[in-house]
Structure formats: C-alpha cells, structure tokens
Amino acid sequence: MVETSVRLLRLLALLQGHRDWSGTELADRLAVSTRTVRTDVERLRVLGYRIESRPGVAGGYRLGAGSALPPLLLDDDEAVAVAVGLRAAASGSVRGIEETSLRALAKLEQALPSRLRHRVDALRTATVSAAAGGPTVDAATLTAVSTAVHRRERLRFDYAGHDGTASVRDVEPYRLVYTGRRWYLLGWDADRADWRTFRADRIQPRVPTGPRFTPREPPGGDAVAHVLRGVGSTAWPHPARVRLHAPADGMAQRIPATAGLLEAIDEQSCLLHTGGESLGNLAAFLGTLEVDFDVLDPPELRTVIRGVAARFGRAGQAS
DSSP: OHHHHHHHHHHHHHHHHSSOBOHHHHHHHHTSOHHHHHHHHHHHHHTTOOEEEEOSTTOEEEEOOOSSOOOOOOOHHHHHHHHHHHHHHHTSSEETOHHHHHHHHHHHHHHSOHHHHHHHHHHHHHOOOOOOOOOOEEHHHHHHHHHHHHHTBOEEEEEEOTTSOEEEEEEEEEEEEEOSSOEEEEEEETTTTEEEEEEGGGEEEOSSOOOBOOOOOOGGGOHHHHHHHIIIIITSSEEEEEEESSOHHHHHTTSOGGGOEEEEEETTEEEEEEEESSHHHHHHHHHHTOSOEEEEEOHHHHHHHHHHHHHHHHHHHOO
C-alpha cells in the first residue's frame, strides 16, 4: 500500500510538471506497466484530480483544471517562492486578501520541511520593504476589471477624479498595469473617443458588464509605456520634458519607472517625460540625477532652476 501511495505521488508530480505525457512515457518513468498507469490515473481521479486522456498513437494524459482544489506538489524552489509571494501579498496593495494570504501562508509553512522553513525565515528576517505606501485596491474591483479585460467586455464604472469629481465611465478595458505602487486601468473611453488611464483604487465597477468588443491597438503599441508616460508626466500637476545628456539604458537603472518615461534620442542622450507636485520638487529631482540636462518644457521650470542655482552658488561662497 505504501508503495502504491508513493507511486501515486510520483505520478502526480510528473503530471503537474509537464503538459502532456503518453502512457508509455509514464510507465517508463515509474517502472510499471501501462495498465498500472491507467489504474493509478483512475485513483487520482477519484481523489479529485481532473486528468484528461486521449486515445490513439498521439494520445496521452494531461492534468486539467478541476472543480475543486486538490493538494499540489511543489518542489523546494516553488514552495519558497509561493511563501514569499504570500507574505508580500499580505502587506501589499490589494485590499481584502491580507487575511486570506496569511491563512494560506500559515498552512504552507506548517507543511514545509525544516530546511525550507529556515530559507523562508531567513528571507523574512533579512529583508525590509522600502516600497512607498500607495493606495490599496479592493480585490473584488481588480477581479471585476480583469475579468472584463479577459472576456473583452465593455465596462461601466463610477470613477472619482483626482479633484474629487465623480463621473460614470463607459470603457473598453485593455490592460491592468501595476507600477509597483498603484494599479491602473488602460482603456478606450467610448464617450470621449480616446484612450484614458484610470487609477484602479478610484474605480467602482457596475454590473452587469456590457457587450463584447474587438480590442484596439494601444497607443504606440505598448500599454505599459503609455501608462508610465501618463503616470510620469501628465498625471502630475506640473508635467515636464527634459533632455538628459546620458544614454537611456544607463538612466533607466537610476530612474524608477514611476518617475517618468525614457526615450532614447541617440547613443549619448535621451528624453525624459516626467513631472512633480511642484516645480521646486521637480528641480530638486533633476539635480539628483547628476547629469547635464536641458529643460524643453515648461519654460517656468528653467526659471525655478536658475533661482535654485543662484541659492546654491551663494551657499557655496559663504565662509
């Protein structure tokens, strides 16, 4: 009986780790007959695993999605990755899954062998998060929006603008984009006949969803770049365009994606679309980049920078 149980676990591990197996391949791996493989497959089905089979020369076995969640087999690295991901989710930006994540983490850590528990504990004690405390998004909102994106269905929702103005939007949702601090929805606004980026924490979906639609090509062909351009410039009270006298690849290592969008001009310079809460803050940010730059717009930023330079000059001359 023990031998049979061990063989079932080995069979399950093979099915979970590979998309398709022929009966002969499984029999060779398990050192049994193909008849035994068929018997073991039926045993796994009784336990709740949905194993699909196809007859014929090109046939075989595949582990499909079932109606219930049976136990999973994870290798060492997968188990550690899941544990770390659950711990991050418990303190992340999605509201409503914190308690669920902690319950799942507790079950996983209880089942982990000591060698893996030590690895997870070491990661937890050796790391701290420097992520900014961005707004949280309700898990139900993300689920509703992502489902509409997946099904390509129009989405109506109540939306609160940055100035507090409430509106009802009718959108063809294209993608959810997570910047590391906030969730955004990129979609085609039917009423405004243009692409719009919406903060997910300000969205309240209405049900049911609308009719299906054929997805449009996102601006520039890149949803992430378009959202980051908005987040890094037009979403700020004071947007700006700045030419940096440094290669784009090098600056990308120093400028976080949420601070702006970089576009290469040539091998020695790049264009930064950025912005700030104030022109003074923006001038200070540009100074921290430690590269030469030209302000293309707004011209008011150049005036502020000259004032900052004068103050720094006086400070440098003081005895």
